[in-house]
Amino acid sequence: MIAAGRQPLLTVGGLTKHFGGFVALEDIDLQVMPGERLGLIGPNGSGKSTFVNCLCGTLRHDGGTISFDGYRLDRVSAHQRTRRGLARSFQLPKPFRSLSLLDNLRIPLLYAVNARPGARLSAAAIEERSLQILGDVGLADKARQLPRDLTQVEMRKLELARALASAPRLLFADEAMAGLSPSEVEEILGLLFRLNDDGITIVLIEHIMRAVMSFSTRLVVLVAGRKIADGAPDEAIRNPEVERAYLGE
Amino acid sequence: MSAGRFWAVSFVVAAALLVLTRWQIQNEYFFFAGYVVLQYIVLATAWNILGGYTGYINFGTAAFFAVGAYTAVVLHKLTPVPVPVMIVAGGIVSGIIGLGMGYLTLRLKGVFFAIATLAMAIVAQTLIVNWDFVGGARGIYVIRPQHGPLVGGYIQYLYSLMLLLTWFSVAIARTIERSRLGLGLNAIRDDEQTAEAAGVPTLRLKLIATTVSGALMGMSGAPLPYYVTYLDPSSSFNLSYAVNSVAMPMIGGMTSWVGPIIGAVLLGTIQQVATVTISSALNLLIVGLLLIGFVIVAPNGIVGLVKPRHRARGGR
Amino acid sequence: MEISLDLLVNAIVAGLLLGGFYAAVTLGVTISFGMLDIVNIAHPAFIMLGSFITYAINSAFHLDPILIGVTMMPAFLVLGMAVYQIYYYAFERRGQESIQGLAFFFGLLFVGEVALILVFGVDYRFVEAAYIGPSLHFGFVELPLRMLVPFVVALAMVGLLQLFLGRSFIGRAILAVAQDRLALQLMAANPSRVKRIAFGISIATAALAGALLIIIQPVEPSIGRDYIGRIFAICVLGGMTSIPGMVAGAMLIGIAESITSTFYGPSWSPAVAFGFLLLALAVRPAGILGR
Numbered sequence: 029m030i031a032a033g034r035q036p037l038l039t040v041g042g043l044t045k046h047f048g049g050f051v052a053l054e055d056i057d058l059q060v061m062p063g064e065r066l067g068l069i070g071p072n073g074s075g076k077s078t079f080v081n082c083l084c085g086t087l088r089h090d091g092g093t094i095s096f097d098g099y100r101l102d103r104v105s106a107h108q109r110t111r112r113g114l115a116r117s118f119q120l121p122k123p124f125r126s127l128s129l130l131d132n133l134r135i136p137l138l139y140a141v142n143a144r145p146g147a148r149l150s151a152a153a154i155e156e157r158s159l160q161i162l163g164d165v166g167l168a169d170k171a172r173q174l175p176r177d178l179t180q181v182e183m184r185k186l187e188l189a190r191a192l193a194s195a196p197r198l199l200f201a202d203e204a205m206a207g208l209s210p211s212e213v214e215e216i217l218g219l220l221f222r223l224n225d226d227g228i229t230i231v232l233i234e235h236i237m238r239a240v241m242s243f244s245t246r247l248v249v250l251v252a253g254r255k256i257a258d259g260a261p262d263e264a265i266r267n268p269e270v271e272r273a274y275l276g277e
Numbered sequence: 278m279s280a281g282r283f284w285a286v287s288f289v290v291a292a293a294l295l296v297l298t299r300w301q302i303q304n305e306y307f308f309f310a311g312y313v314v315l316q317y318i319v320l321a322t323a324w325n326i327l328g329g330y331t332g333y334i335n336f337g338t339a340a341f342f343a344v345g346a347y348t349a350v351v352l353h354k355l356t357p358v359p360v361p362v363m364i365v366a367g368g369i370v371s372g373i374i375g376l377g378m379g380y381l382t383l384r385l386k387g388v389f390f391a392i393a394t395l396a397m398a399i400v401a402q403t404l405i406v407n408w409d410f411v412g413g414a415r416g417i418y419v420i421r422p423q424h425g426p427l428v429g430g431y432i433q434y435l436y437s438l439m440l441l442l443t444w445f446s447v448a449i450a451r452t453i454e455r456s457r458l459g460l461g462l463n464a465i466r467d468d469e470q471t472a473e474a475a476g477v478p479t480l481r482l483k484l485i486a487t488t489v490s491g492a493l494m495g496m497s498g499a500p501l502p503y504y505v506t507y508l509d510p511s512s513s514f515n516l517s518y519a520v521n522s523v524a525m526p527m528i529g530g531m532t533s534w535v536g537p538i539i540g541a542v543l544l545g546t547i548q549q550v551a552t553v554t555i556s557s558a559l560n561l562l563i564v565g566l567l568l569i570g571f572v573i574v575a576p577n578g579i580v581g582l583v584k585p586r587h588r589a590r591g592g593r
Numbered sequence: 594m595e596i597s598l599d600l601l602v603n604a605i606v607a608g609l610l611l612g613g614f615y616a617a618v619t620l621g622v623t624i625s626f627g628m629l630d631i632v633n634i635a636h637p638a639f640i641m642l643g644s645f646i647t648y649a650i651n652s653a654f655h656l657d658p659i660l661i662g663v664t665m666m667p668a669f670l671v672l673g674m675a676v677y678q679i680y681y682y683a684f685e686r687r688g689q690e691s692i693q694g695l696a697f698f699f700g701l702l703f704v705g706e707v708a709l710i711l712v713f714g715v716d717y718r719f720v721e722a723a724y725i726g727p728s729l730h731f732g733f734v735e736l737p738l739r740m741l742v743p744f745v746v747a748l749a750m751v752g753l754l755q756l757f758l759g760r761s762f763i764g765r766a767i768l769a770v771a772q773d774r775l776a777l778q779l780m781a782a783n784p785s786r787v788k789r790i791a792f793g794i795s796i797a798t799a800a801l802a803g804a805l806l807i808i809i810q811p812v813e814p815s816i817g818r819d820y821i822g823r824i825f826a827i828c829v830l831g832g833m834t835s836i837p838g839m840v841a842g843a844m845l846i847g848i849a850e851s852i853t854s855t856f857y858g859p860s861w862s863p864a865v866a867f868g869f870l871l872l873a874l875a876v877r878p879a880g881i882l883g884r
Contacts, residue, residue: 085474105480106474107479108478115474118471122468122470123467123468124471125468127460127463127464135464135472135475135476136476138460138461139461139477143476190471194476328692336699381871385874387692391695392870393871396868399819399863399864399867400868403861403864407861414860516703516818558707559711561703561707562704564703565703565704568696568699569700569704572683573683573697
């Protein structure tokens with residue numbers, strides 16, 4: 029669902045990041061509109077994860093600007109960006125090992141949601157919300173267990189649940205489906221569609237083409253740290269540079 | 278048990294212990310030894326706030342402890358104040374140092390942080406060694422008064438203060454453990470990057486942990502000059518404080534406030550007994566070997582052996 | 594305080610000689626910490642062990658300390674491999690390297706020091722050799738042989754190891770492990786076996802470093818602690834994995850300590866290396882994401 033005629037939610041201008049002499053991201057411009065489903069693809073090593081890391085604050089970018097909802101995020105720490113409404117799931121799920129699933133979700137509820145101005149959730153409300161989110165992803169029955177015993181797809185769901193628990197406006201799903209079976213991919217995809225219906229803007233970073241093409245309303249392609257395509261999925265995919273990047277010369 | 282009730286109940290327990298021991302026990306040696314064991318409970322509890330709860334290993338315990346002791350020395354030489362005031366002062370100075378140290382070093386990956394804490398301890402020791410006002414390398418003598426301010430000998434007085442300080446530190450540790458702060462520290466320990474991404478202000482929480490930990494350590498060091506009557510850098514900055522404050526929580530169990538108490542009582546008592554019966558060097562060997570043994574065999578400590586890993590938390 | 598030129602030059606020269614020795618001391622940690630990611634803060638304990646064994650054999654049989662040092666190396670190689678085995682089974686396998694592993698080595702450091710105290714006592718021990726005492730003189734520059742000889746031996750050891758790592762099969766395997774553990778596993782080489790040998794080598798260097806130490810100065814068991822800061826300072830300054838970088842860092846620290854000691858007194862030198870370490874750590878841009 030894309031609303032018409034409004035300001036971009038996320039504006040990135042000239043984003044640059046290098047590691048020593050290696051240029052990971054070069055001069056990337058991007059706008060994400062509220063309610064969009066944006067697909068971000070690119071060959072391995074093209075800088076997709078670095079891009080997400082810079083946007084979410086896990087890494088400091090070296091040049092360019094990032095604005096979210098009108099606020100400049102350039103010097104803002106990662107946890108502040110989460111409080112403002114950016115959330116991400118990690119490529120390799122890293123749950124809090126010593127905490128139950130319930131407590132895993134309590135963290136963002138206590139530290140992101142409750143840190144925002146406005147009504148604070150009580151302890152009971154937090155537990156309720158936590159259980160509800162776990163229910164939404166299908167993990168409610170394991171709420172009091174440790175993450176250690178989860179299957180792969182359950183770990184992915186927990187990652188997404190934790191990102192969800194911070195009540196984001198924009199969610200980066202970073203390779204949330206890697207290594208899953210086709211039916212599991214469908215599960216996660218369905219979840220992401222539902223979240224988008226509820227009003228969350230989603231950026232899907234993925235290698236699984238089928239999923240990206242069916243999910244995205246817009247496609248952005250990154251190759252060797254530069255954006256080489258940005259537009260409707262069918263067109264972007266037919267861009268000769270994109271073909272070259274994926275298939276080789 | 279809610280935080281408030283724990284403070285009250287534990288205070289009653291501490292007060293009862295105090296009254297009982299002071300009333301019933303005549304042997305002065307008990308209070309000498311008891312002081313040391315209590316001091317170790319405070320050190321172990323303080324260490325665990327940063328080490329066990331947050332996952333940052335501090336090898337520089339001696340710095341905070343000795344700074345507390347030397348703060349008392351400075352006050353003693355400038356203007357005589359009651360020991361409780363010295364304890365507070367030691368806590369403030371060490372707390373500030375903890376804050377400063379945290380600010381400088383907490384951006385480092387865990388291992389570098391540990392080494393940096395060791396570096397700070399040596400730097401602090403070198404500064405004290407070169408400061409003549411507090412005696413420098415030669416050390417300084419402090420006259421211990423005969424009697425405490427109320428009834429009884431001075432050692433009994435120091436013992437009583439340390440018992441109260443022990444109550445205070447344990448109550449603080451448990452309060453942190455069960456609070457939102459504790460949950461945040463736990464998240465930092467499990468995965469700092471994810472915690473930050475989940476909205477936890479990791480730097481701020483870590484600074485709170487180092488400040489509180491350092492302050493408590495400084496408080497435990499403040500009465501030391503009166504206890505030993507001769508204070509010098511090589512004994513007050515002794516690496517055995519670092520080893521003990523690491524070994525006691527690790528052996529007792531790092532995930533709960535109970536662990537440091539168990540570890541400190543166990544190891545502290547063993548060392549007090551061994552110092553008298555065998556040599557003091559041998560008893561340090563025992564601590565080192567126990568540390569290595571437990572770390573290999575029972576990484577969750579004694580608490581971990583008794584309780585299963587999972588426990589329900591009550592964050593607020 | 595006026596800085597007299599010959600005092601300064603001698604301080605720098607002494608610092609260079611000291612730096613060469615520090616390179617030998619740090620070499621092992623560059624391997625274990627820089628390349629293998631094992632925080633062996635007990636490395637000074639092995640050096641002290643080397644020093645005391647050198648003392649014991651030298652005072653009993655009057656053998657040359659360097660000879661003793663070199664002869665000890667195979668034994669220390671085996672010792673290092675044994676320690677790595679314990680470390681591997683207890684921690685690396687379980688993925689618990691960081692906190693528990695650190696505590697393990699910390700305990701080892703402490704146990705080492707106390708064991709030496711129990712066996713040898715707290716007195717200073719020294720060795721006797723023909724080159725302890727005399728100095729070479731070039732104008733006003735003084736080169737004490739007791740520092741020059743360890744300097745030469747130290748750099749020889751560092752140079753040989755650098756060659757070994759670059760040219761031999763095992764050496765290159767070690768470098769490969771340092772860079773990419775996953776790639777090595779995919780090539781069906783077992784990283785833990787390579788790491789075991791590498792760790793053994795790092796401890797073997799400690800044997801010779803210990804012998805050199807007791808040539809340079811008398812030793813007592815607690816000296817090891819002063820070296821923790823120096824070793825890690827030099828390792829960090831040198832860029833962690835680079836041996837040439839490490840040597841440069843060692844020289845830098847050696848000169849800084851020597852100048853501080855000459856002009857401000859020896860009671861300040863323990864802080865020099867640690868001060869450098871803190872500065873290096875504070876300035877490193879990698880910060881929380883690691884090196």
